[in-house]
Amino acid sequence: xxxxVLFSMLLLINAANVANAEESTLPILSGIGGEFSAxxxxxxxxxxxxxxxNVVVLAFGYTNCADICPFTLGYLKRxxxxxxxxxxxxxxxxxxxxxxxYDTPGHLKGFIGHFNKDFVGLSGTQEQIDxxxxxxxxxxxxxxxxxxxxQNIRRVNPKLFADEQEAKEDKASLFSHTVTLYLLDKEGYTxxxxxxxxPVNEFIEKIRGLINE
Amino acid sequence: MNKSWLIKLLILLGxxxxxxxxxxxxNNDKPLIKIEQxxxxxxxxxxxNTAGYGVIxxxxxxxxxxxxxxxxxxxxMLHKTAxxxxxxxxxxxxxxxxxxxxxxVLEPMSFHLMLMNLDKKIFSSETEIxxxxxxxxxxxxxxxxPVRQPQY
Numbered sequence: 001x002x003x004x005v006l007f008s009m010l011l012l013i014n015a016a017n018v019a020n021a022e023e024s025t026l027p028i029l030s031g032i033g034g035e036f037s038a039x040x041x042x043x044x045x046x047x048x049x050x051x052x053x054n055v056v057v058l059a060f061g062y063t064n065c066a067d068i069c070p071f072t073l074g075y076l077k078r079x080x081x082x083x084x085x086x087x088x089x090x091x092x093x094x095x096x097x098x099x100x101x102y103d104t105p106g107h108l109k110g111f112i113g114h115f116n117k118d119f120v121g122l123s124g125t126q127e128q129i130d131x132x133x134x135x136x137x138x139x140x141x142x143x144x145x146x147x148x149x150x151q152n153i154r155r156v157n158p159k160l161f162a163d164e165q166e167a168k169e170d171k172a173s174l175f176s177h178t179v180t181l182y183l184l185d186k187e188g189y190t191x192x193x194x195x196x197x198x199p200v201n202e203f204i205e206k207i208r209g210l211i212n213e
Numbered sequence: 214m215n216k217s218w219l220i221k222l223l224i225l226l227g228x229x230x231x232x233x234x235x236x237x238x239x240n241n242d243k244p245l246i247k248i249e250q251x252x253x254x255x256x257x258x259x260x261x262n263t264a265g266y267g268v269i270x271x272x273x274x275x276x277x278x279x280x281x282x283x284x285x286x287x288x289x290m291l292h293k294t295a296x297x298x299x300x301x302x303x304x305x306x307x308x309x310x311x312x313x314x315x316x317x318v319l320e321p322m323s324f325h326l327m328l329m330n331l332d333k334k335i336f337s338s339e340t341e342i343x344x345x346x347x348x349x350x351x352x353x354x355x356x357x358x359p360v361r362q363p364q365y
Binding site: 066067107 | 254256257258259260261262263264292294296299300301302303321322325327328329363
């Protein structure tokens with residue numbers, strides 16, 4: 001009988017150790033992040049508190065970005081694919097555009113959906129975006145030298161009057177921007193700053209740790 | 214010196230000549246550009262821009278400068294992504310010199326071809342397009358490049 005009790009105690013201690021090992025030890029990074037409102041890729045108003053209960057990986061970017069953002073979203077696609085189905089349900093990959101004038105919700109939906117339809121694209125007014133950027137101590141600025149009036153750079157077909165009307169909508173700028181990936185816990189606190197250089201398995205373990213908290 | 218020694222000496226001289234000749238031939242003070250492994254990322258349907266990657270090698274004995282890259286289906290620039298203090302910015306590289314016996318590697322988050330104002334009919338599915346690289350000394354080198362989904 002004594003042996004059985006001792007064995008049960010050992011099992012309990014071991015189980016507790018395993019549970020502790022799986023929980024996150026990441027500190028809260030105070031001063032980075034906070035509550036905000038935005039417009040999602042379906043055009044609906046959204047609050048950051050809507051993500052409460054989910055671990056969030058938040059990135060900034062824009063759809064005219066040809067190298068950094070597609071690479072980052074490709075990395076996030078691999079990261080998300082590495083999570084188990086039940087973990088994916090508790091994780092939100094959020095891409096906040098820093099070019100809301102160009103990246104309308106519909107445009108953002110098409111861009112993000114190319115990588116993964118579960119990913120959340122956030123746009124909004126310039127003020128909303130600037131506020132989110134400031135909350136996360138992120139930065140962005142137009143590359144004045146590289147502003148691309150996309151119309152007329154390359155013209156294969158003759159210029160039409162309709163092109164003039166489209167030109168206003170088709171004016172794209174290039175930006176420099178923060179490439180940090182913010183890992184937020186289920187309460188919305190920033191717990192870690194990652195990059196596309198972080199090994200995917202290492203990042204997954206951090207997400208797992210926050211899910212298990 | 215007997216006859217066999219003379220034959221050995223001739224063979225030795227022949228071997229040396231065979232080894233030296235190509236070097237002499239290569240030492241013609243010209244760049245020798247090879248463009249390899251290029252591919253272009255199939256963009257999302259709504260995107261106007263995309264990127265291309267690959268390697269430009271200069272196996273010659275003289276440097277050469279990449280002046281432009283052109284296509285009938287997009288406007289193209291050579292850019293470099295630079296990350297400083299967590300902030301990424303793109304820097305236009307109008308004239309990149311590739312030194313003798315060196316290479317320029319274009320890869321994500323580094324040097325890349327920035328393709329803008331894409332012809333959507335061409336970039337709507339996996340295909341192949343022609344790029345024309347113009348070098349100061351080597352002139353125009355034309356290659357066919359696949360447009361495909363990224364592997365990462």
